[in-house]
Amino acid sequence: MTSRAAPKLSVRNLWKIYGPNPRRIVSGAFRDMTHERRLEHVREARHFVAAADVSFDVHEGRIFVIMGLSGSGKSTVLRAVSRLDEPTCGQVFLDDTDLLTASPRALIEIRRRKMGMVFQSFGLLPHLDVMQNVAFPLKAQGLPRDRREARAREMIDLVGLKGRERSYPHQLSGGQQQRVGIARSLAVEPELWFLDEPFSALDPLIRAQMQDEFLRLQKQLHKTIVFVTHDFLEALKLADTICIMKDGEIVQIGAPAEIVLRPANAYVREFIGDVPLAHVLRAGDVMSPPRNDGRAHPSVPPEAILEDAIRLFGETTETVDVVGADGAVLGSLQPLQVIRSLHHDGPGPDR
Template sequence: MSELISVRNLYKIFGKSPEKAVELVKAGQSKDELMNQANHSLGLKDINLTIDRGEIFVIMGLSGSGKSTLIRHFNRLIDPTEGEIIVDGVDVMKLSKKELEQFRRHKMSMVFQRFGLLPHRTVLDNVSYGLKVQGIKKDERLQKARQWLETVGLKGYEQQFPSQLSGGQQQRVGLARALCTDAEILLMDEAFSALDPLIRSEMQDQLIELQEKLKKTIVFITHDLDEALRLGDRIAILKDGELVQLGKPEEILLNPATEYVEAFVKDVNRARALTVETVMQPPVCRISASTIGGALEQMKKLPERYGYYVTDEGYQGVVLQDTLEEAAQTNASDTLGEDMMEELDAVSPDAILESVIPDTLETDYPLPVVDAEGELQGELSRSNLIEVLGETSRQAA
């Protein structure tokens, strides 16, 4: 992935003399000290991060952490006290008023927590509104709006008004409106937090499904770690305006950088949050020889008395040393066939750990991890699971 958004040395101070107050922050004053001693509020402190093209980048933290302040810097709804915001090679701070207007219309779309729909306009008009602002002709914008309404599951609701829709339906309209402008970047500020849990889960599913097709760059704000882990390719965690950890979901879960992050992740159900790929080990016992004798020679050099048999067509099954030794006494030069392999179903690297726990416990061997092309990627053993999932129990204790 290539870098699309870059934030460098970003500070935001709210108050009458932010330029003076920022020097106090650089000198070491905390958020509370800045408020008590200088009557200024620290919004962001020395934020440095990059967001890649086509990823879902989640910014999370508790109320007052600075997450909404940060996202509003990307389209300059808020200007920084100090620092740079570079979007697709363009310094956003150097845009003129007219250039900024075009930037907001074409480069970024925003989905709000409270939907932000125009109550006096129909669903169709709400979705097409951004295109109207862009100057797109009526027939074209309405046709495109209808397509996006169908995409988000609201075909047939075109002439309804927002007040006639449920909360989940209203948020789908908001999502369709943001997507309709064909902006490359989607900013979503607590977009699902006002929804009931079941509807929220459905919207998360829809966003994941849409992203697989659209490959937008999505900056998603949330205070919910489960939501962040489910949606994010990477997660940035803020506390009191500071970036305390940035990494992939599994890095945040398995290696919290601070006590604050550790407190965030301690109650997460790792079996539901982690995939096989995050905990699997490289496949040590790989057998590739085509004959019984050749396979046995390879087996004797391995640390275990079994191996995953792999051909040009990918993973084929598990073969045991005992089986090879018995067969080699009479037909060592024969081809290694399917009848000599143990049946052991493979698991996908994308599978959630919870879904493979039963298979892991029922087999005598680590499960082979095989990708969609049939290639052996790794192995998942009981000890892998115990090590990762057992950590949760120790933290809870």
């Protein structure tokens, strides 16, 4: 779904270049060069491009997942957007504020009051208990003790750690520690939430549980989220929009179903090679126009995964209707159509 409202976060022509003098590299005629010439220009100057001309929008309440292999530039982009690392050039707008021109003092206030951040390393302070860790950013804001503890207790309850308020990090499991990190980042009620590989240090079972917990929280809180991962299945599970990166450049941006059904190139197809499409695609992604044969058919909502819809087909059932919340039939599914949608060699833009 594409929102017509102005994006909450807008990134435009973002570059991150490493080397002796990256600012000099992007001065002068750099703006007038073609993209390929810019890349050559950086290499000729013996500098390294970590992010090249990155542009994207994130609308309010949506989960935007940046993914790619190690070295693709995904974490570099997140750190540049949040100005944990200074971008070489570009623009990053949070609402109407360009974060790249904000003064150090203004940026500190934006981070304290409008941003939340969660990283792969839990980053908990070992000498503070759960309550103190969660309340720590509120203490930095200067909130009175009673108010910050009330807010911290609310967040601790939200992430399912009620009763562990006085536990120390070493007394918690990895999943519990990450829950504390999530609660701490939410304590300031951020408008924009950055998460960089937050679950990758957890074992597979706990990781799956944390993904479910994350989606539960998002249903309640409706945060605007930039989430970085190298795991395509995680991206498919969590994202409203996926941005795939390679060598510092964006390869494709789209909804999960769009990425799966219409991969931009061979690089993207490599990611979807082993994806269980029946668990990813939804009825609304592959439905055809309604089949008006005068018969009653089993029905599913458009957000139902195909695996659930497939179970409704039987010896006498050749059509499953896709029905909206108002009861209107939006489209239909037929067995052959579903089979084709689950075949990876279906049509794409470069085939």
